[in-house]
Amino acid sequence: MNWTQADDIKHQLERRWQRGQILAARLQDEALFPLQLTLKKPDARALSDHFNAVRLWIQSLIKGSKPQRGFGYDIEWRTINHRVHGRNRIPTAVVIPTQDDALRLIGKTRAVRRFDSLSETTLARFPALAPRLARKPLTLLEHADDWNSILAVVDYFSSHPRPGLYLRQLDIPGVDSKFIEARRGLIGELLDCVLPEHAIDPDASGVKGFNRRYGLKQAPPLIRFRLLDPALFIHGLSDLSVPPEQFAALHLPVKRVFITENKINGLAFPDVRDALVIFGLGYGLDRLKDIAWLADVSLHYWGDIDTHGFAILNRLRASFPEADSLLMDRETLMAHRNLWGREP
Numbered sequence: 201m202n203w204t205q206a207d208d209i210k211h212q213l214e215r216r217w218q219r220g221q222i223l224a225a226r227l228q229d230e231a232l233f234p235l236q237l238t239l240k241k242p243d244a245r246a247l248s249d250h251f252n253a254v255r256l257w258i259q260s261l262i263k264g265s266k267p268q269r270g271f272g273y274d275i276e277w278r279t280i281n282h283r284v285h286g287r288n289r290i291p292t293a294v295v296i297p298t299q300d301d302a303l304r305l306i307g308k309t310r311a312v313r314r315f316d317s318l319s320e321t322t323l324a325r326f327p328a329l330a331p332r333l334a335r336k337p338l339t340l341l342e343h344a345d346d347w348n349s350i351l352a353v354v355d356y357f358s359s360h361p362r363p364g365l366y367l368r369q370l371d372i373p374g375v376d377s378k379f380i381e382a383r384r385g386l387i388g389e390l391l392d393c394v395l396p397e398h399a400i401d402p403d404a405s406g407v408k409g410f411n412r413r414y415g416l417k418q419a420p421p422l423i424r425f426r427l428l429d430p431a432l433f434i435h436g437l438s439d440l441s442v443p444p445e446q447f448a449a450l451h452l453p454v455k456r457v458f459i460t461e462n463k464i465n466g467l468a469f470p471d472v473r474d475a476l477v478i479f480g481l482g483y484g485l486d487r488l489k490d491i492a493w494l495a496d497v498s499l500h501y502w503g504d505i506d507t508h509g510f511a512i513l514n515r516l517r518a519s520f521p522e523a524d525s526l527l528m529d530r531e532t533l534m535a536h537r538n539l540w541g542r543e544p
Contacts, residue, residue, distance in 0.1 A: 201250065203257050204240045206264030209273055209294055212237045213306050222302065223315055223337035227330070235296040237273070242290070247280075254290075261291055271304040272296075315340055318347050325351060326358075332393045343386065349375050350383065354390050361399035362415025384410040421487050423447045424480050428458075428472040444487045452476070454497055458526065459485065461503035461512060483512060489519040502526040505533050506543045 216222055225232035242254045266272040276293040296302045303309045318340045323330055333340065343350060356372045357363070363370070368377040380387060384407045391414055392400065404412035411418045424441040427433055432452055434440065456475040460466050466479020481487070488494060501516050501523050503509030509528060516523050 201242070201246070201253055201257065202240060203242060204238065204261075204294070205257075206261060208240075209237055209264070210305055213296065213302050217306060217308060218338075220335075220337045222299070222308075223312070224334045226299065226312070226315075227319060227334050227337055233296055233299050233302065235302070237294050237296065239291065239294050241292070247288075247290075258291060261294075265294075266297065266301060271301045273301070273305070311341055314344055318344060322347075322351060326354065326390075326394050328393050329390060332389060339386065343383075346379075346383070349379060350387060350390070353380055353387055354394055357391055357399075357414060358394055361395060364415060364417060366417045366419070367411060388413065420444075421484065423478060423487060424466070425476050425478045426466060426469065427452075428469060428475045428477055430471070432474070432476070444490065448491045448493070450493075456498045456500065457494060459488075459499070459501045459516065459523075461501075461509060465502060483508075483515070485512060485516055486519075488516075494520060495522075499523040500526040501528075503528060 213222075222232065224230075242250070242257070247254055261275060262268060264272060265275050267274075273294045273296050275291045276295060277289045278292045279287060279289050281287050296305070300309075303312055315337070319333060319337075322333065322340070340347060352372055352375055356370060367380060370377065370380070388407075388410055395414070399415065401409075401413045401415070404410075410416070420443045422441040423444055424439075425447070427438045427440075430438070432454065454474060454476055456472065458469065458472070458475065458477040459481070460469065460477060460479045461482060463480040466477050469477045469479075478485075478488070499516075499520050499522065501513050502525075503512050505528055513523070513525055513528070
């Protein structure tokens with residue numbers, strides 16, 4: 201019989217807890233209780249055909265109710281007159297009288313005490329976080345052990361908006377950069393609520409955009425290349441990594457530039473006169489788009505023969521339409537059939 205049991209009532213409350221409804225109502229001082237829950241009950245036919253099962257169901261429901269346990273749910277009744285079984289009381293609704301009843305029923309009394317302490321501390325320091333906590337109140341409990349450190353980070357950015365430092369330079373007692381890096385998503389949500397508009401770069405978002413969004417310095421992207429002609433070595437150096445602006449300022453008598461998707465291909469590339477190879481950028485080859493002198497050389501791209509390789513080639517040609525592909529043709533593909541794999 202698919203009738204609501206005492207455990208089903210508990211599960212309904214647990215779902216409301218997991219959705220944050222109980223804590224949100226507490227935080228916003230809303231009257232969620234008394235709370236009526238869903239009750240699937242026998243119909244008239246079940247009463248006729250399964251009277252004994254209905255009787256046992258009622259007894260079980262009563263056994264789990266507040267009058268029997270001292271906490272939990274109350275049962276609302278209605279009286280019916282059945283043509284066979286006569287006058288009987290049938291449960292028509294279950295109601296959780298108070299929040300304390302709900303919390304004891306699902307075993308969250310201690311969790312709420314901790315929530316109250318954390319939320320009180322948080323809102324005393326940052327009243328602007330009230331809407332965020334109401335939307336996702338379980339965040340406080342999920343990060344309870346780290347919450348004071350999280351607030352310390354928020355406090356630092358509030359006192360030092362757009363600090364202009366590298367993440368590892370931040371001087372926050374008891375908090376290291378790895379702690380922040382692992383929680384950038386959550387910390388970013390909190391900072392968006394607390395910081396003034398001028399302290400946030402709206403064009404940067406997500407975990408990857410954390411540094412730029414909140415005014416932290418970022419390690420400059422680098423372009424790694426190998427000079428393939430010993431005559432072009434720079435003070436004996438052939439393998440270098442430099443920022444894009446320095447690469448753009450290079451004045452080398454280079455006639456051919458190879459770009460390869462993979463690091464090992466770049467390291468194993470053979471010597472070629474008047475040439476260099478750029479490697480290891482993957483999709484990061486966008487940092488080449490402002491290198492003006494690349495438009496004046498013969499440009500070749502060597503990537504994997506898969507969707508990613510051709511997608512990267514396509515992006516390169518958006519900036520350099522004359523770029524040729526290298527070893528990415530049907531003949532090469534068919535000649536190496538024994539090395540084929542399956543792309544996920």
